[in-house]
Amino acid sequence: MLASFVPQMRGLVLSSALVLVSWIGYKFLLFRRSVQVSPLPSPQHRGGRLTLLLSQRIDNHPGFRSFLSDMNIIAYLIPSGIPYVNDHIGWQWRRKRTYNRTTYSVSSPRACKILNADRRRFQKPVKLYEILKVFGSNVVVTEGEEWRRHRKRHSVAHLLTPSSATQVVAPGFSEKVFELVWDTATWTTLDLFAREGWDSLAPGEGKEVKDIPEITLRVTLAVLVADRTASSVATASFGAPLGPQKDNETTAHGMSFVEAISYVSENIFWLLALPKIVYKLPIAKLQRIQRADRALRAYMHGMIASRRDEIRRGEESVKHDLFHALVKASIQDKLEEEDGTAGGSGGGGLSDDELVGNTWIFALAGHETSAHSLAFAIAYLAIHQDKQAWLYEELLEVFPADHVPTYQDYSRLPRTLAVIYETLRLHPAVVYIPKYATEDTWLPDEPDDEELVDGQGEAKRVFVPKGTQCGIDTVGLHRHREYLFWIRFRRLKMLTSSGMGGKARYWKNPDSFLPERFLEDYDRDAFAPFSAGARACIGRKFSEVENVCVLALILRHFRVLPLTTAEGAQSPIDTADDTIINEMLAEKLLATKPGVTLTPKEIGVRLVRREDGTVRGQV
Numbered sequence: 022m023l024a025s026f027v028p029q030m031r032g033l034v035l036s037s038a039l040v041l042v043s044w045i046g047y048k049f050l051l052f053r054r055s056v057q058v059s060p061l062p063s064p065q066h067r068g069g070r071l072t073l074l075l076s077q078r079i080d081n082h083p084g085f086r087s088f089l090s091d092m093n094i095i096a097y098l099i100p101s102g103i104p105y106v107n108d109h110i111g112w113q114w115r116r117k118r119t120y121n122r123t124t125y126s127v128s129s130p131r132a133c134k135i136l137n138a139d140r141r142r143f144q145k146p147v148k149l150y151e152i153l154k155v156f157g158s159n160v161v162v163t164e165g166e167e168w169r170r171h172r173k174r175h176s177v178a179h180l181l182t183p184s185s186a187t188q189v190v191a192p193g194f195s196e197k198v199f200e201l202v203w204d205t206a207t208w209t210t211l212d213l214f215a216r217e218g219w220d221s222l223a224p225g226e227g228k229e230v231k232d233i234p235e236i237t238l239r240v241t242l243a244v245l246v247a248d249r250t251a252s253s254v255a256t257a258s259f260g261a262p263l264g265p266q267k268d269n270e271t272t273a274h275g276m277s278f279v280e281a282i283s284y285v286s287e288n289i290f291w292l293l294a295l296p297k298i299v300y301k302l303p304i305a306k307l308q309r310i311q312r313a314d315r316a317l318r319a320y321m322h323g324m325i326a327s328r329r330d331e332i333r334r335g336e337e338s339v340k341h342d343l344f345h346a347l348v349k350a351s352i353q354d355k356l357e358e359e360d361g362t363a364g365g366s367g368g369g370g371l372s373d374d375e376l377v378g379n380t381w382i383f384a385l386a387g388h389e390t391s392a393h394s395l396a397f398a399i400a401y402l403a404i405h406q407d408k409q410a411w412l413y414e415e416l417l418e419v420f421p422a423d424h425v426p427t428y429q430d431y432s433r434l435p436r437t438l439a440v441i442y443e444t445l446r447l448h449p450a451v452v453y454i455p456k457y458a459t460e461d462t463w464l465p466d467e468p469d470d471e472e473l474v475d476g477q478g479e480a481k482r483v484f485v486p487k488g489t490q491c492g493i494d495t496v497g498l499h500r501h502r503e504y505l506f507w508i509r510f511r512r513l514k515m516l517t518s519s520g521m522g523g524k525a526r527y528w529k530n531p532d533s534f535l536p537e538r539f540l541e542d543y544d545r546d547a548f549a550p551f552s553a554g555a556r557a558c559i560g561r562k563f564s565e566v567e568n569v570c571v572l573a574l575i576l577r578h579f580r581v582l583p584l585t586t587a588e589g590a591q592s593p594i595d596t597a598d599d600t601i602i603n604e605m606l607a608e609k610l611l612a613t614k615p616g617v618t619l620t621p622k623e624i625g626v627r628l629v630r631r632e633d634g635t636v637r638g639q640v
């Protein structure tokens with residue numbers, strides 16, 4: 022009986038093995054197709070088809086730094102349906118590998134520059150941005166004519182763009198906005214010190230702060246919405262009733278503006294994914310999400326209505342808080358159109374839904390990215406005490422005791438800005454900037470000059486079929502490495518994950534925290550945390566001024582130490598090298614979790630009061 026069963030078993034095993042091998046082969050071919058090498062093999066291509074079959078020339082496109090990235094053959098061998106296995110992990114948690122679809126994750130500065138600059142060949146795949154449409158269409162989620170309508174004449178873009186703003190509004194107008202950003206950031210930070218009781222620490226005394234991201238989120242939101250004309254700091258800053266509306270209206274919506282926007286941002290995925298009926302369930306969390314959603318909508322509609330009245334009454338633009346100024350800029354065109362005074366901007370104003378959509382996007386983009394970057398910067402400085410000391414030298418010089426910080430100080434803080442930049446290089450808030458090809462086209466493959474032209478005088482390039490998604494892998498760009506095992510035999514290169522090491526190409530020690538590199542010349546094209554070209558971030562300077570100010574003030578008053586002491590590590594060590602202890606601390610402090618942008622998990626620090634006096638506020 023058993024004897025007759027064994028041959029049948031063998032047949033089963035063999036056919037299963039055959040299916041498995043064919044499946045692997047099929048996956049391999051899919052993978053090959055997705056990283057098609059160009060030019061296609063020619064008689065002169067001595068390696069011929071065999072080389073092509075065995076090798077991949079994607080050294081210029083290392084893709085995500087995940088071992089399971091879809092630019093890695095291993096990812097293609099794992100069934101795509103397994104949740105959390107084929108999701109991008111770590112840096113790339115947000116992007117699911119799309120089964121059977123070709124995508125490029127571009128990390129070459131030259132290729133990224135083309136993706137950003139060539140608007141005819143590469144555009145934004147707006148479908149991927151649906152999640153950010155939850156409150157209405159807006160400047161981030163649109164493309165083409167639609168997008169131009171959102172970014173035109175009186176828009177926030179002009180309010181926030183340092184020089185071009187002068188073409189349409191009074192000269193120096195945007196500089197006034199940045200001065201306001203600086204002042205509000207100073208005021209908010211010093212207020213934070215008082216509120217958290219950090220002010221009352223004696224020199225040398227320490228205080229634990231378990232969740233720095235929670236603090237930085239509150240600070241950047243307050244910078245955006247704090248109204249310095251309010252009757253008191255409490256109503257305008259961290260007090261629960263804080264909101265662009267007045268206190269009684271806050272009660273009417275059942276939740277403060279800050280609370281509502283924080284809760285909605287945290288739970289945006291639920292809001293989008295769950296059908297409305299689910300909110301009827303008696304589950305406290307769901308009901309809170311719904312309350313926050315309703316309150317936020319009510320605030321935004323109220324805010325737009327009151328800005329509209331204000332504009333009609335002809336009141337000054339940058340009068341209350343920054344957020345109102347942004348909203349006001351957005352609705353200016355619509356009002357002019359309604360009143361028949363639109364001065365040639367053309368294209369039609371925004372609908373009410375679009376105004377709400379833009380209001381929401383400024384609130385989100387205007388605080389979350391900055392807050393997370395600030396939190397990561399504090400984490401990096403906690404880990405790298407030597408860099409903190411280096412930064413402190415600058416702060417002591419620019420902010421002597423009793424100094425009142427002003428916007429003029431901003432340009433005297435290059436080290437502080439370098440810390441922000443280095444943080445954004447290592448932990449870019451937006452880890453992937455998707456584009457798609459509008460036509461059959463090519464991207465440069467080899468970045469080195471001497472390699473740009475192959476034996477036949479033909480530029481080495483990668484074919485990108487029309488419709489292919491090819492996004493900027495910001496992490497790959499900022500930490501660019503060639504593959505660890507790459508063997509050049511004729512044209513053969515072995516493929517490994519870019520996250521596994523390899524030769525650094527654009528940044529010296531790309532995985533190390535070395536802010537001083539930004540004080541020297543660096544490859545501008547290899548640094549794109551704010552994207553570049555026409556679709557670059559319009560809030561770049563806003564966030565730089567804000568983050569430099571807040572970071573400088575915190576670090577001027579407090580030494581920051583990691584709260585987490587990894588096993589065996591009692592304190593961070595004073596060295597620039599990435600030692601094991603630093604790596605253990607980094608693993609804990611720099612960990613990320615899902616969110617709209619790269620979100621810190623938990624950053625616990627100990628603040629120790631400096632002995633060198635206090636900087637005064639202008640509150």
Ligand code: HEM
Nearest residue numbers: 160161386387390391394450451550551552558559560564
């Ligand atoms: C550290 C802070 C920030 C980072 C790293 C950042 C990064 C970016 C990136 C990478 C993009 C391009 C996204 C894409 O094409 O998909 C972008 C766009 C945008 N950002 Fe930021 N941002 C920051 C702060 C801000 C602030 C403070 C504001 C507003 C006050 C803002 C408003 C916007 C808007 C409205 C867009 C869309 C621009 C367009 O598509 O025309 N951002 N940002």
